[in-house]
Amino acid sequence: NAGVTQTPKFQVLKTGQSMTLQCAQDMNHEYMSWYRQDPGMGLRLIHYSVGAGITDQGEVPNGYNVSRSTTEDFPLRLLSAAPSQTSVYFCASRPGRMNTEAFFGQGTRLTVV
Amino acid sequence: AQTVTQSQPEMSVQEAETVTLSCTYDTSESDYYLFWYKQPPSRQMILVIRQEAYKQQNATENRFSVNFQKAAKSFSLKISDSQLGDAAMYFCAYRSAWLQNTPLVFGKGTRLSVIA
Numbered sequence: 001n002a003g004v005t006q007t008p009k010f011q012v013l014k015t016g017q018s019m020t021l022q023c024a025q026d027m028n029h030e031y032m033s034w035y036r037q038d039p040g041m042g043l044r045l046i047h048y049s050v051g052a053g054i055t056d057q058g059e060v061p062n063g064y065n066v067s068r069s070t071t072e073d074f075p076l077r078l079l080s081a082a083p084s085q086t087s088v089y090f091c092a093s094r095p096g097r098m099n100t101e102a103f104f105g106q107g108t109r110l111t112v113v
Numbered sequence: 114a115q116t117v118t119q120s121q122p123e124m125s126v127q128e129a130e131t132v133t134l135s136c137t138y139d140t141s142e143s144d145y146y147l148f149w150y151k152q153p154p155s156r157q158m159i160l161v162i163r164q165e166a167y168k169q170q171n172a173t174e175n176r177f178s179v180n181f182q183k184a185a186k187s188f189s190l191k192i193s194d195s196q197l198g199d200a201a202m203y204f205c206a207y208r209s210a211w212l213q214n215t216p217l218v219f220g221k222g223t224r225l226s227v228i229a
Binding site for chain 1: 117119122148155156157158160163204214216217218219220221222
């Protein structure tokens with residue numbers, strides 16, 4: 001059981017480049033989300049999805065795009081990378097039931113130069 | 114919107130001693146879930162303990178326990194017999210129970226150091 005898998009683990013981008021952070025889960029979880037973690041800021045929600053074909057914005061969605069074409073995958077797209085997007089990104093998933101913990105991927109450290 | 118506040122950016126504890134990490138939250142809801150997550154240097158987010166607001170009994174998991182004060186909107190984490198492996202960032206998190214698909218709201222974290 002792989003859980004939540006994020007790729008890549010590290011990435012360096014140049015300003016203006018685009019890329020996709022991959023997230024896949026093999027637990028048939030309905031709910032998936034993306035967070036960014038910055039020093040002294042905790043984890044802030046970027047986008048989330050409650051099921052295939054359904055996505056919504058979180059606290060800090062600007063500059064990011066998501067889609068959910070399957071239950072398993074929830075990619076995060078950076079449209080035109082900016083230095084302010086330098087961060088550690090976490091993908092999380094959980095079942096749709098209320099009293100359940102969220103399972104996190106191991107994170108992607110992204111640096112935009 | 115709900116907010117979670119961790120007022121201690123850093124804490125330290127001697128090995129084998131007890132330490133308490135503070136967390137307060139702001140909500141107008143009566144039913145919700147509270148969590149403590151641990152993030153060691155490996156970056157992995159690990160659930161430490163969970164509390165349902167409708168339960169008056171404080172949750173306990175081995176050396177980890179919480180002091181849940183619903184009226185005060187306080188949810189502190191007590192680590193007993195601290196071990197070197199407890200050194201990590203600890204995040205307090207809140208989730209509403211009213212809507213099924215609400216995300217976790219995190220505090221800014223407390224970095225815990227354990228001194229040998």
